[in-house]
Amino acid sequence: MLWACLWLPQLALDAVLRRLPDPEIPLALISGPAQLRNLHAVNGQAAQAGLRAGMRLTAAHALQPDLAMVEYEPQAEAHWQRFLAAWAYRHSSLVSAQWSGCLLVEVRASFQLLGPWPRIEQRLREELTALGFSHRIAMAPTPRAARVFAGLRDGLATQQVPAMRDLLDKVPIRRAVLPGDAGERLHRMGVRDLRGLRGLPRDALRRRFGGELLDHLDALYGDREDHLSYYAPPDYFDARVELGHEVESHLALLFPLRRLIGDLCTYLSIRDGGVQRFVLRLEHEGGHTDVDVGLLAAEREPALLFELTRNRLERVSIAKPVVALRLLARELPPFVPASRDLFDQRPQQGMPWPQLRERLRARLGDKAVYQVTPATDPRPERAWRRLQGDAPPMQDAPARPPRPAWLLPHPVPLRDTRVRILSGPERLESGWWDGEDARRDYYVLETSQGQHAWAFAPPGEQGGWMLHGWFA
Incomplete structure (x- = not known):
């Protein structure tokens, strides 16, 4: 395996800055009891004014009176780490947010799909920058080594275990991310790097520091497997x-x-x-x-x-x-992209129908956009119905002769006395079961002005025409 460590040095601060319309104002995260407030983290503009993490809030106000302040919330920081773990899941199926402030992503399995490591690294950096999070990235054959390398130098990467071991031997003891305060204690004892630490007797280290330090060293150098807890995306947002x-x-x-x-x-x-x-x-x-x-x-x-x-x-x-x-x-149903032709002739400024439909519904209301589908009732005023959504139209509607494109809401008398019958009659007898019995003979008529009308008369008669629609 190959592990990429995405170190997020100011995760909590970036989570606040990315939601501000003006992220260039001096800003600090504050923490601590009400009587002893201090700065947890500061952005670049605040740092230029002389502010730094750990400074008392009273001293910060003396240097920057208009300092913007936001309460530091550890649970919010954990939320954004889970959010970035979900983002990283798109690049690999093995993502771990086990350690605070960083993500571990297994990338070797993604080489065939996403390309070699430089291309994956560039893609990770571009997407993290677009999301608004500062970062440092390193890669190594073990997750703990990748974590250490990310703290040493941004972009440090090695794919071979011997090269990784040589680099680890030169890591200063206080930058090896040892458990607890072991790094500081070992430095006071005169141990300066990991090579010197590995040269010490293991039994003595176990008695003085416990087995956690030795387990860390073994996992760091790849002498034992590192059991990580992996991220699984939730089913909701x-x-x-x-x-x-x-x-x-x-x-x-x-x-x-x-x-x-x-x-x-x-x-x-x-x-x-x-x-x-x-x-x-x-x-x-x-x-x-x-x-x-x-x-x-x-x-x-x-x-x-x-x-x-x-x-x-x-x-x-x-x-x-x-x-x-x-x-x-x-x-969150599955997403099916719209099918497109290889040589799509759609104009550059055109909009696909699904997107146009949704915009019309948002502007005009949900009921303003609908389909028209035929119904089984032969009466013209009930021969169609509205269909909301993408439901398929009715397939078992009976075939009918041509119908006019313009159907009047209610039949009206046709006043023209010089009409010519073009086709008909088409007899319609229906509605006896619901009290709105309809008995009509429909004809296609040509009026004296050349218009094609759709009109009906009582069965067996030709006259007293009732206009019901116009053909285009």
């Missing part, structure tokens, strides 16, 4: 964004909404599936408002889903200020 302030306009919700839709589509691509129904929840103080988004077919195109959700959102009145957005999707 649930993401939430706190806005940090009260929002009362639709426009201010579009930036976090775009992020949520992008995260949803990333999750869908992992599952190789689509979404057909989801809920955008606008959270208020003491309640929430749900915006239901339903599609006729499964989709996963970010631009389309964002446009549809925005149209639905703009039709909702925001009665109370919004403090958070939450997106829940539990119906």
Whole structure:
């Protein structure tokens, strides 16, 4: 196996920055008790002002009075690590988020599908950058070695075990990610690198540091198998964004909404599936408002889903200020891409019918777009019915003579006295079972102005025409 370590040095900070419209403002994550607040992490702009992690909040305010602050939440950091594990699952079936702040991805099995390691590494970097997370990447034959190399130098990679062992022997003891405080204690004892550590008697190390250190060394060098817990993607999507302030306009919700839709589509691509129904929840103080988004077919195109959700959102009145957005999707059916010709002649600005249909439904309402399918009733006013969604039209409808494209809502008298019969009669007798008995002889008539009319008269008569439709 070959393991890639994706080290995320400021995961919690990036998770906050990616949801801000202006990520360039000085910002810090704060933690600690109320009487002793300190900075947990700072972004680049805050660091340029002299702020650093571990600084007291009072000293930070003295250097940067307009510092933006967000409470550090360990559970939020774990949530985003699981989110990135789900993203990495699209590149490999073996992904581990066992260690905080990094992901381990088995990549050898992906070489035949995604190409050699440089191409996979470039793809990982591009997608992580697009998602808004800073990172360092390294690769090695063992997961622990990849983790150590990622902390040493970004881009360090080796595929051979002997080369990996030689590189590990030169790793400083305090940067070998040893369990607990073993690295610092060994450094005080005069041990400077892993080569010196491996030269010490194992029994003495076991008595002083316990068996965990020796197990770590064996797994690091590949002398024993490293038992990792692997990520398994859930069967639903649930993401939430706190806005940090009260929002009362639709426009201010579009930036976090775009992020949520992008995260949803990333999750869908992992599952190789689509979404057909989801809920955008606008959270208020003491309640929430749900915006239901339903599609006729499964989709996963970010631009389309964002446009549809925005149209639905703009039709909702925001009665109370919004403090958070939450997106829940539990119906995740398989996604079937639309079939396309090899030499597609569709104009560049054209739009496929499924996407156009969904936009029309979002703008005009769910009931405004429908199919028309024939029914079994021969009466013209009941010979068709509306069909919602992608359900196939009725296949057992009886064949009928040509019908006019323009059918009047109700028959009206035909005032023209100079008509010529082109075809007919077509006798219709139906409706005796529901109290709306219809007995008519239908004809195709040509009026004095050359129009083709569809009219009927009582059975056996030719006159007193009742106009029911026009042919094109």
